[in-house]
Amino acid sequence: MMNTAFISLGSNIGDRFSYLQDAIEMLSSNKKINMVNYSSVYETDPVGYEDQDRFLNMVIQVDTELSPYELLEICLAAEQELGRKRLIKWGPRTIDLDILLYNQDNIESEKLTVPHPRIQERAFVMIPLLEIKPDITLPAMDMPLRILAEEIPDKKGVQIWKRKNGEDAFALFES
Ligand SMILES: Nc1ncnc2c1ncn2[C@@H]1O[C@H](COP(=O)(O)OP(=O)(O)OP(=O)(O)O)[C@@H](O)[C@H]1O
């Protein structure tokens, strides 16, 4: 069965854009993952732990035959491969991949919580997510995220860094 998932990517160490590109290439190289869409790349003020460099953040949409747990394993493996180290909670990282949504499923287990529990607190997630899916609704919410996000906190801390051009899923990385 084909499933749709939204994944957020973030990086604030080293060549941040290359980490985003490499992570997307790793996910796309999996035969069971198809890139469907992606947002512009945003430069964002750090949230949670503030004494660190600004992030590049973006959101991608994929179609996949993988279960949510298999998709998580692929994301964690890509993080490992790209040198992610967990030193400080919410601290600097070469790459962070979070599963925001998987269809309209609600998943709550030790390993995985979907929808990602902090979507609605994070302008750096909501702005790119709404860019690619303006009418998105979170499961068990009777209102589109766009309405819930009208009073997005810290909107000023999220600025376009590289604008998406065209609909081709790889155009972003060609220019
Ligand atoms: N929706 C999800 N997407 C990715 N990882 C998740 C999700 N829900 C739970 N996890 C678990 O969280 C762990 C990763 O935590 P991590 O250190 O990346 O958190 P973080 O990205 O720093 O913080 P935050 O969760 O606030 O974004 C993974 O090992 C995974 O098992």
Ligand SMILES: Nc1nc2c(c(=O)[nH]1)N=C(CO)CN2
């Ligand atoms: N701007 C920004 N801040 C963060 C980010 C992130 O990706 N972007 N990730 C965090 C932990 O998941 C904590 N804080």
